[in-house]
Amino acid sequence: MDIAALNGVVQAINLTKQLAKAAFDGKVDADAKTKIGEVLEKLGDVQDGMFNLREDLHRLQLERDDLKKKLDAADSWQQRAAVYKLTQTAGGAVVYISSDETPHYACPSCFNKREIHPLQDNRTARGKFRCTGCTAEFPIKPQSAAVNVQPVAQHWNG
Ligand SMILES: [Zn+2]
Structure with a gap:
């Protein structure tokens, strides 16, 4: 999964959270409110998880770019040194x-x-x-x- 796909999922969660919040604020009975409250809480956890995932992915991408640069430098040195x-x-x-x-x-x-x-x-x-x-x-x-x-x-x- 890349950053763009991850951002799509984060947006979908945000939208779902907004819908659940609207339902929570609407005229529903106490029992439904409790259930919607639980859904909102779970969505918050998922959202936190997604943020952490996005940070991890970003860090991994930076590490990958750094390694690729090192690899390119090593390759070009190998070529120069070969003669x-x-x-x-x-x-x-x-x-x-x-x-x-x-x-x-x-x-x-x-x-x-x-x-x-x-x-x-x-x-x-x-x-x-x-x-x-x-x-x-x-x-x-x-x-x-x-x-x-x-x-x-x-x-x-x-
Ligand atoms: Zn010298």
């Missing part, structure tokens, strides 16, 4: 790599938060890429020879 897999790069970093038409590495930390941030090349000799989402850096490429010389130079300086 990525974990890989270890030449520099030793473990990151996600895409298999779509513009291959790129993606930040594993952000990926776990369901965000995809392609890693950007710092263009330094250390071979690191950075995430524009969380600013983490990853050793994607091996360090170049120029950097490997540096510790020796430091040794000479004491």
Whole structure:
């Protein structure tokens, strides 16, 4: 039963209650008045039940809409995530790599938060890429020879 059907039933009960009230207020004997009074009381109970039912239905519909949104979001994330897999790069970093038409590495930390941030090349000799989402850096490429010389130079300086 949906809200519209429920509202129809609530209206029918209201109408029945009005008719019973009119009969109660009319010229009827005491015995009939007692019976009509009982009918009115029962109708009141039914009315309360219908109001509760309508509230429950409304709450359930909100919950359903909320779940549907979550499900849609999960579906679209599954689709986006499907083109990525974990890989270890030449520099030793473990990151996600895409298999779509513009291959790129993606930040594993952000990926776990369901965000995809392609890693950007710092263009330094250390071979690191950075995430524009969380600013983490990853050793994607091996360090170049120029950097490997540096510790020796430091040794000479004491
Ligand atoms: Zn990140």
